[in-house]
Amino acid sequence: MLSQTIVDRLKEIVGEKNVVTKPTELFAYGYDGTLLSGDAMGAVFPETTDQVVELVNYMNEQDIKLVPRGAGTNVSGGTIPSEKSIVINFTRMTKVLEIDTENFVAVVEPGVVNFDLQQELEKVGFYYPPDPSSWKASTLGGNIGECSGGPRCFKYGVTRDSILGLEVVLPNGKVIRTGGRNFKSEPGYDLTRIIVGSEGTLGLVTKAYLRILPKPITKKTMLAIYNKVEDASQTVADIVAAGIIPTTLEMMDNLLINTTEDYCHAGLPRDAGAILIIEIDGYPEDMDEQIETIREVTKKANARDFKIAQTAAEVDQIWLSRRVAFGSVARVKPCYSIQDITVPRSEFPQAIEGILKIAKDYDMIIGLVAHAGDGNLHPLVLFDQRNSDEVERVHGAEEALSKLAVSLGGTMSGEHGIGVVKKKYLDVEFTPEAMEAFRKLKKTFDPANRFNPDKIISI
Numbered sequence: 001m002l003s004q005t006i007v008d009r010l011k012e013i014v015g016e017k018n019v020v021t022k023p024t025e026l027f028a029y030g031y032d033g034t035l036l037s038g039d040a041m042g043a044v045f046p047e048t049t050d051q052v053v054e055l056v057n058y059m060n061e062q063d064i065k066l067v068p069r070g071a072g073t074n075v076s077g078g079t080i081p082s083e084k085s086i087v088i089n090f091t092r093m094t095k096v097l098e099i100d101t102e103n104f105v106a107v108v109e110p111g112v113v114n115f116d117l118q119q120e121l122e123k124v125g126f127y128y129p130p131d132p133s134s135w136k137a138s139t140l141g142g143n144i145g146e147c148s149g150g151p152r153c154f155k156y157g158v159t160r161d162s163i164l165g166l167e168v169v170l171p172n173g174k175v176i177r178t179g180g181r182n183f184k185s186e187p188g189y190d191l192t193r194i195i196v197g198s199e200g201t202l203g204l205v206t207k208a209y210l211r212i213l214p215k216p217i218t219k220k221t222m223l224a225i226y227n228k229v230e231d232a233s234q235t236v237a238d239i240v241a242a243g244i245i246p247t248t249l250e251m252m253d254n255l256l257i258n259t260t261e262d263y264c265h266a267g268l269p270r271d272a273g274a275i276l277i278i279e280i281d282g283y284p285e286d287m288d289e290q291i292e293t294i295r296e297v298t299k300k301a302n303a304r305d306f307k308i309a310q311t312a313a314e315v316d317q318i319w320l321s322r323r324v325a326f327g328s329v330a331r332v333k334p335c336y337s338i339q340d341i342t343v344p345r346s347e348f349p350q351a352i353e354g355i356l357k358i359a360k361d362y363d364m365i366i367g368l369v370a371h372a373g374d375g376n377l378h379p380l381v382l383f384d385q386r387n388s389d390e391v392e393r394v395h396g397a398e399e400a401l402s403k404l405a406v407s408l409g410g411t412m413s414g415e416h417g418i419g420v421v422k423k424k425y426l427d428v429e430f431t432p433e434a435m436e437a438f439r440k441l442k443k444t445f446d447p448a449n450r451f452n453p454d455k456i457i458s459i
Contacts, residue, residue, distance in 0.1 A: 002041050002086070006062060010044055013054045018045035018092065029087045033075040034421060035335060035385055040067065040081035045092045049167065049175060049206040055088060056204070057173040065450045068200035070111065070142030073134040075338050076419030078146065078199045082453050090141045093206065096120055105164060105181050106210045110141025117210075126212045129156035132415070133323060141205050147197030149415035151248040151279075151322070154373030156213075158415055160196040167207035168195055171446040181209055194441070199417050200452040202445040216281035219247070220291060221315045224276040224298040225269060225305040229253050229368070232274035233352040235301040236372040239278070240345050242293055249373030250277040250322055256367045256380075259328035260321040268321055272304075276372065277318055325369045326380065332365060333382035337394050341405035342376040342414030354404040355379050362397040364390075376414040403428055418456045426457065 002010075002021060010019045020026055020043040031037040041064065046052045059066055065085040072079050081087055093109035096117060100106070101124055108117060114128070114135040121127050131150035132138055138148070144166070149158040156162070165179025178191040195203055226232040232251055239246065252260070252275050257268045268275060276298070280290050291308065298306050309315040329336050343351045352368070355377070359366040367380040381397050383390040402412035402425045412422055412429055427435055438457045442449075449459055 006064075007042070009058060010042065010055070013058065014044050014046050014051050018047070019043075020045075026087075029069060029072070029089065030081055032072045032077060032079045033338075034077050034080075036077045036080050036420065038081035040085060040087045043069075043087040043089055045089050047092050049169065052088070052169045052204055052206055053173050053175060056169055056171065059086070060171075060173065060448070060450065065453050066204070067452050068141075068145065068204055070139030070145070071113070071134075071137045072142075073138045074142060074146055074417060074419065076146070076199075076413070076417040076421045078417050078419035078452070078455055079142075080420060085453070088204065090206075091139065093141075097207070099124060099126070099212070100181070101126060101212075101214075103181060104212050104214075106212045108140055108208050108210060110139060110144070110205050110208065112140050114138055114140055114143060121212055122215075125215050127215055128210055128212050129153075129162050130159045133326065140208060140210070144196050144205055144208060145199045146417040147415060149371060149374075149376060151250050151277075151371060153371060153376070153415070154249055155245050155247045160193050162211045163192055163196050163208060164211050165209035166192055166195055166205050168203035168205055170203050171448065171451050175206075176203075179209065197417065199419060199455050201442060201455055202451065204451070216247075218284045218287055219279060219281040220287050221309040221318055222278040222291065222294060223305075223307045223309070223318050224278060224303045225272045225307075226274045226276070226301075226303055227272065228302070229274040229352060229356075230349060231302045232276050233349045233372070235276060235298055235303065236348050237345055238297045238301060239294060240373070242297055244280070244290055244293060246278050246294075246373055247281045248277065248279040249371070251275070251368070251370040251372040252277075252322065252325060253368040255332070255365070256325050256328070256369055257321070259331050259367070260325055262331050263328040264320050264324050266317050266321040269305075274368075277322055322369070329367055329380055329382055332367075333384055335383050335385045336367075337381040337383070337398055338416070339379045339381070339398065339401050339412075340376060340414045340416040341379070341401055341410060341412055342374070343405055343408040343410035345373070345375045347408040347410065348372065348375050348377075351375070351377055351404065351408055351410075354408070355401065358397055358400045358404065362393045362400070364393055364397050366397070371414075374414075375410065399425060420455060423454075423456060423458075
């Protein structure tokens with residue numbers, strides 16, 4: 001519990017309305033998208049970089065740790081409060097400071113919601129490529145902390161590929177700027193990429209310089225329907241082998257087809273084994289040839305149907321099922337453990353086989369959604385947390401899925417981060433020497449372990 005002296009000082013720094021200390025109000029800041037939870041001593045809502053600096057310095061004086069938070073949509077336990085900590089919530093730093101269409105740059109504060117930025121960019125004919133499924137709620141600061149991806153990441157990369165520079169408050173209260181406004185503005189060590197994906201363990205982002213792009217002249221959306229999920233997975237590898245780089249290449253299996261149909265009635269065939277949502281963009285004259293190549297590839301892989309959206313409404317209908325996929329599984333089980341294992345595209349069919357085997361071995365229901373184009377799979381392990389046997393088996397399946405990805409030359413986390421959920425498996429993917437390098441990096445930035453302690457790695 002915070003003393004009244006500390007509470008009063010926090011209110012002096014950020015204002016009375018930006019400090020929360022009542023247990024009933026703090027409850028909302030003790031959880032994220034997992035089933036984990038923690039108890040914070042308080043929550044503060046800075047509105048400027050100067051306030052963040054003051055908070056960091058004062059918390060250092062009081063030996064209190066800081067846990068950064070945006071919308072709390074992460075699914076790795078990355079925003080769970082640790083012992084003797086307060087939450088520093090960035091959802092009131094919401095300014096889009098600049099949109100520079102000449103230089104393809106947007107400057108934003110960390111509390112800006114991804115979707116809200118997209119709406120502003122739409123007005124000037126631009127967009128920001130990273131588009132995680134949580135984009136209508138998740139903040140850009142959170143996207144940076146987790147290095148989020150999304151359907152478009154196959155062609156345009158994940159968050160780190162769209163970050164030109166950052167303003168960061170370090171654990172010692174100093175402010176640094178990494179990178180800049182230009183595509184080639186990182187001489188020396190690439191600190192921007194070190195901060196992106198570090199889950200607030202190395203520094204607190206207070207401003208970001210984003211790479212934005214003009215909206216494509218033409219976009220075509222296709223839907224391929226399969227009887228077998230294995231055939232859909234083979235199509236993924238074959239499309240890339242044909243030399244086509246779709247904007248998006250998303251897959252859903254039969255379980256997700258049915259749960260989304262129950263929820264939103266998008267018109268997908270309930271008996272299909274899997275669907276692929278394929279989208280390409282570019283110049284009009286390039287579309288027809290690419291579509292025909294994709295059609296032939298899907299036909300060769302035993303697709304039973306191939307559709308091309310003809311109107312914006314049809315495009316929205318196709319994407320509706322994908323956007324609601326995660327939440328729809330609650331109709332089967334009340335809880336799910338979402339994984340984000342990623343494998344080389346050439347190993348995608350083998351990963352599908354491995355997931356099906358793990359579901360059988362652990363007697364678990366596993367639904368599958370995937371950013372299939374870049375090999376990023378989201379197995380949804382469904383369970384009921386009130387059933388202790390299921391909880392034990394779901395943890396076994398989580399470990400098996402992580403090991404499967406690594407065995408295929410991939411990674412246990414493609415975009416959701418490590419947090420505390422996958423922390424215990426990290427040494428499966430990295431050598432002891434690499435793990436020690438991680439610890440030394442954390443100690444260099446944060447020797448007192450005050451920023452988001454015990455996330456990613458312990459020191």
